[in-house]
Amino acid sequence: MAPKDKDSTPPKKKVLDLIEEPKVQSRRDRQRAAQTVADTPAPPSALDKAKAAALDIFEDAGKKKRTTVRKTEQSGKSALPTISKLLEEEPAPAPEVPATPPPSAASVSPVVPVAEEPAAEEDTGNIISIKPPIIVSELAARMSLKPFVLLADLIKLQIFVAPHQAIEPDIAARVCELHGFIFEREKREKGGGVHKIEEVVVEPAAPQDEPEDLLQLRPPIITIMGHVDHGKTSLLDYIRKSTITKGEAGGITQHVAAYKVEHEGKPITFIDTPGHAIFSDMRARGADITDIVVLVVAANDGIMPQTLEAIEHAKKAKKTIIVAINKVDLPSANVMRVKTQLAEKGLQTVDYGGDVEAVEISALTGVGIPALLELLALQAEVLELKANPKGNARAAIIEARVQPGRGATASVIVETGTLKTGTPFICGPFAGKVKSLINDRGESVKEAKPGTPVEVIGFDEMPNVGDSLVEMDSIRAAQKLADERQLDRRNDRLQLTRKSRMEDLFSNVIDGTGKAALKIVLKCDVQGSVEAIKNAIGDIKSDKVNTQVIIAAAGPITEGDIQMASSADAVVLGFNVKVEANAVKAVKSEGVQVKLYSIVYELIDQVREAMLGLLEPLTRENIIGHAEVRMVFKLSKSKGRAAGSYVTDGKIHRKSHARVIRGGVPVFDGKMSTLRRFQDEVDEVKSGMECGIRLGEFNEYQEGDIIECYTLEKIPQGL
Numbered sequence: 001m002a003p004k005d006k007d008s009t010p011p012k013k014k015v016l017d018l019i020e021e022p023k024v025q026s027r028r029d030r031q032r033a034a035q036t037v038a039d040t041p042a043p044p045s046a047l048d049k050a051k052a053a054a055l056d057i058f059e060d061a062g063k064k065k066r067t068t069v070r071k072t073e074q075s076g077k078s079a080l081p082t083i084s085k086l087l088e089e090e091p092a093p094a095p096e097v098p099a100t101p102p103p104s105a106a107s108v109s110p111v112v113p114v115a116e117e118p119a120a121e122e123d124t125g126n127i128i129s130i131k132p133p134i135i136v137s138e139l140a141a142r143m144s145l146k147p148f149v150l151l152a153d154l155i156k157l158q159i160f161v162a163p164h165q166a167i168e169p170d171i172a173a174r175v176c177e178l179h180g181f182i183f184e185r186e187k188r189e190k191g192g193g194v195h196k197i198e199e200v201v202v203e204p205a206a207p208q209d210e211p212e213d214l215l216q217l218r219p220p221i222i223t224i225m226g227h228v229d230h231g232k233t234s235l236l237d238y239i240r241k242s243t244i245t246k247g248e249a250g251g252i253t254q255h256v257a258a259y260k261v262e263h264e265g266k267p268i269t270f271i272d273t274p275g276h277a278i279f280s281d282m283r284a285r286g287a288d289i290t291d292i293v294v295l296v297v298a299a300n301d302g303i304m305p306q307t308l309e310a311i312e313h314a315k316k317a318k319k320t321i322i323v324a325i326n327k328v329d330l331p332s333a334n335v336m337r338v339k340t341q342l343a344e345k346g347l348q349t350v351d352y353g354g355d356v357e358a359v360e361i362s363a364l365t366g367v368g369i370p371a372l373l374e375l376l377a378l379q380a381e382v383l384e385l386k387a388n389p390k391g392n393a394r395a396a397i398i399e400a401r402v403q404p405g406r407g408a409t410a411s412v413i414v415e416t417g418t419l420k421t422g423t424p425f426i427c428g429p430f431a432g433k434v435k436s437l438i439n440d441r442g443e444s445v446k447e448a449k450p451g452t453p454v455e456v457i458g459f460d461e462m463p464n465v466g467d468s469l470v471e472m473d474s475i476r477a478a479q480k481l482a483d484e485r486q487l488d489r490r491n492d493r494l495q496l497t498r499k500s501r502m503e504d505l506f507s508n509v510i511d512g513t514g515k516a517a518l519k520i521v522l523k524c525d526v527q528g529s530v531e532a533i534k535n536a537i538g539d540i541k542s543d544k545v546n547t548q549v550i551i552a553a554a555g556p557i558t559e560g561d562i563q564m565a566s567s568a569d570a571v572v573l574g575f576n577v578k579v580e581a582n583a584v585k586a587v588k589s590e591g592v593q594v595k596l597y598s599i600v601y602e603l604i605d606q607v608r609e610a611m612l613g614l615l616e617p618l619t620r621e622n623i624i625g626h627a628e629v630r631m632v633f634k635l636s637k638s639k640g641r642a643a644g645s646y647v648t649d650g651k652i653h654r655k656s657h658a659r660v661i662r663g664g665v666p667v668f669d670g671k672m673s674t675l676r677r678f679q680d681e682v683d684e685v686k687s688g689m690e691c692g693i694r695l696g697e698f699n700e701y702q703e704g705d706i707i708e709c710y711t712l713e714k715i716p717q718g719l
């Protein structure tokens, strides 16, 4: 595949140019660029929009852009020869390297050696190659930048790391591109010790601030929220049925996750799936596509707990709220009461002197619904919702399911670009190609424009709600990115089990691998205990282990504390405090150790014992392999089900422990009860082979589950 250079310079010449003129971008230019990035004002809803806002910086005046990344392979199969090979063929350019190269190239040879050992990483002009782990400070040094400049870029990508921490290759490629560098990942070849440089495929960035002339109005995307039984479904049904023409009536009986209606020639898209779920699933993934929230409140019931929750969600996401006061046909309806309650919750309706639009409707009789649609269309005009239909296609997954005869399908709403049949795509960790598109009326269509809901057929695996389906150049590039993401996920899972634990602390010191630092997030009931405990911990002396209290504060253990502990690899110690519900989830997903105490001395003693290696011996997990469930077999009644699996890496061992992982989350953990190859019980099955697996009494296997096999190793105690 030809490299995607912006100009027409042939690939070979381009590389030589880079070598001959390493001053592709001066340090000042780069610093200015970095400063511009650092100065870019944060968008109003910093957290959920940060990713999109940050991706903005990779767009060149809104133009669609793919990150470069042609690399060299020793095999020479690549379209671009290795740099060293080029130099062999054309040795002339070497002496032309400027006598005083710019800082980034000062200590750099233009030749990338193909060595027996992975040599020290070398820069070639503006090409940076680093073998993972890619440490932020090291990458910054290669670009002659201060680490904080890269950290600012990374924060805009919602990546919160410290300078000494590692980032993923595709992220490195993005920040490199931002500063005028090309990132290449080096990889050590198995066995031979020779390293080759790998292609890094990057997902095209989400477009922001496209040039005005490319943008066209798109339909607003509406999510309906409200308390149970207040009439959300009835309202959606009424709108759908009342806005279709008679001839189409037959086509709307099937369930759709979203549909588009027209009100007086203006299109409006409704998401027809439980508002709360879609909100939390999608917002959790930063794929927040709703433009307007319609808050349904039953006039006879008034504001109820889920109404409040919906208000919270919508406010947090900074969405425009339009209130539909429903069931006004009922004699018990009390519209005034609803408006008063709304005002008490900070939603002052227009007739109460506020700016929240409210419409009185009946989803049963249809009263007020045209007025509601009118208001939505008007609001959309005010919001000036636009997208570039010619840009790179990007769509948000709002529902995914397996359909007989179609396999895994997903309902998506196109955010930008035009999604067409035949388009190769990446969606989370899966690659695919759009085989067909079905619109909300069950008709097959060739394409879907921004704001349009459509069912996509062409997934090999079921995608996750909230993930983005993004058009890629080729199925090969999509597959490559998918492979990398799957590998990263596996590595992430492995790392989860490697988080710091107090019990492990001293064993790290013993085997010489540890940093010998116990990092602590300390949360206490009152500030007085915070100070007292922090001082007491500081007084514990050990010549092998240091403590570092990275947070010391009063209050419950929050999700933020867990995130901080996770990124700093710290343990969380709580004194007389509870763990908030969200934090409990984070503890599970991040694998952070939390220890709670109600006696000060117990806390201090445990820290001391950890530092002296006196805590209970602990078992450590060693992951030995993974298998993917390809088919679920029903055994005779008493025996339940077995998982027909394919060993994807390492090996599966009958005497080991194993867990079933679904969508990245462990759903069962236990001992292997059966391991078979065909009819035979076997002890071990290696990578690339199929086998039948049963774990304990577990029977709920699903295709696509990952079985992770591990052994437990006892960590020796103390000195």
Ligand SMILES: Nc1nc2c(ncn2[C@@H]2O[C@H](COP(=O)(O)OP(=O)(O)OP(=O)(O)O)[C@@H](O)[C@H]2O)c(=O)[nH]1
Pocket (backbone or CB within 6 Å): 226, 227, 228, 229, 230, 231, 232, 233, 234, 235, 326, 327, 328, 329, 330, 361, 362, 363, 364, 365
């Ligand atoms: N009288 C009257 N009844 C309504 C109206 N809208 C909905 N209902 C009735 O209220 C009940 C609940 O309506 P749904 O549309 O299922 O409410 P929902 O909010 O979708 O409920 P969940 O899906 O359970 O959250 C049903 O029996 C509807 O027929 C209305 O405007 N007037």
